[in-house]
Amino acid sequence: MLRALTPYVLTVLVRRGAEFAAAEDAVQDALVEAVRVWPGEPPRDPRGWLVTVAWRRFLDATRAESARRRREDQVDREPPPGPAPGADDTLRLYFLCAHPALSPSSAVALTLRAVGGLTTRQIARAYLVPEATMAQRISRAKRTVSGERLDRPGDVGTVLRTLYLVFNEGYSGDVDLAAEAIRLTRQLAAAIDHPEVAGLLALMLLHHARRASRTAPDGALVPLAEQDRGRWDTDAITEGVAVLQRALSRDRLGEFQAQAAIAALHADAPTAGETDWVQIVEWYDELERLTGSPVVRLNRAVAVGEADGPRAGLAALGALDPALPRHTAASAYLHERAGNLRTAARLYAEAAGQAAALPERTHLTRQAARLNTALDTPR
Incomplete structure (x- = not known):
């Protein structure tokens, strides 16, 4: 409380x-x-x-x-x-903590402290940094916003991006940041009638519903196509889809609603093979129109590979900058789908070397080893 x-x-x-x-x-x-x-x-x-x-x-x-x-x-x-005060004042506090003068990491930390009520120690543990480091970060953020008044209209997009950053931190230390982000977004949705706030809440619920199936007992990543869908949280999926449908009915499409629509199509498929990839490509087209993001174009290329075949996916991927994050991993996957196993094995190994997170690096290394073993096994 x-x-x-x-x-x-x-x-x-x-x-x-x-x-x-x-x-x-x-x-x-x-x-x-x-x-x-x-x-x-x-x-x-x-x-x-x-x-x-x-x-x-x-x-x-x-x-x-x-x-x-x-x-x-x-x-x-x-x-x-x-x-x-009522909800309006709470909403202004969200805007203040997501002030454009703050770096994304500082905005997230200040939101967790001021709106979420977490202690500096809890936030430091969640980010795996010393408590003194986090205390300095929060102090600088507080000084930055101290001269700002709570009577200016805020940018909803900045607040939503800050909350999504919190959500994507997942779980570390003794604080479940994904659950905390959902709690705060629910609070924001109760304070403001905005379709993109609902879109973000739906997106979080749909992603969070798959959480239990994302990792194996040894901590290894489990790709979406291989996840045990029986472990997905059907209540969270049902709520997420209902929240999304109400938001889409407002006919004011935004990037979080489009992302949630893609997540809903994945959640709606009884098996990976029954995923409606054609619709997913169409939603990626909408998302690219809204954001112009090269990362969206990369994800769209993978979806094209599922909808129209791996060669079509490789053609779409070939138009993108190879320096994009996960470009090499996406290329490896599509080459494997196309039957180019030696190329795929080499690319998986390259992608493992580029991965920043240990679980992702381990997963890609195992993919490369799996293909190399298959190639070396006499037929």
Whole structure:
């Protein structure tokens, strides 16, 4: 419950004139006090209790600074602590944490801290960096946005990209960032009626539904075509498809809705062989029109290879920059589908050398070894 209350309490303090950094520190102090006091003396109004304690902590810190008298004059004119703001203020906080002046990593960290209510230690563990490093990153981000007001319209796209970055961090340390991103996106969807917010929520739910089948017991990656679809979360798929259908009915297509539509077609197929690749290519055409992304074009080439045959896929891939991430891996896959096993084995080995993540590197190395073994086995 404390995490859910964090953004509401923080926006109260900022609305009353507290700088973001000081307000966030005061809220964190109040949360620590709540953990200490609430088990023995649970408040009737948890939100109001947190607002009151956080406001007092802010006042105490303000009085200790050199500008005490000037700031107290301003504080005295503010209304007494009261109920936390509604969804609109929470939405503004999302926009503030996804400020364009922040780097993507800083925006994600600040969102997790201020909106998600995670501690600096939890965020540091999730990103596998020292706590001191993460503390510095969050402090710099807070200083960057401290002079910004909460009365300017925000860019929904920036907020959504930040939440998608959180989701794609997956799981590490003691924080499940994918689940946290879904929770925050649900909160955002409740605060704003926007088809792309719904599109992102649908995309997250559909991807998250396949999570249990993505890795083998030894941690190895399991390609989509080889996943045990019986382990997919059908409730999450059903919800994701329903959320997507409502968003698409608004006829305001955006990139997250298009990505979710592709994910829904994968989820809808009883087997890999029954996947509607023709429709998936059509959705990639829409996604390319919306984004112009070369990565989208690469994924489209692989889909073309499934819909129209591997040679058609290789032709589409040949028009792209070979330096694109995963270009070599996609080429290896399509060459294998076309029967060019020696070329595919060589490309899998090259792609393994280019892979940044260990699970992906291990998977590609195993693919190369599998083909080399087949080639060396007498027929």
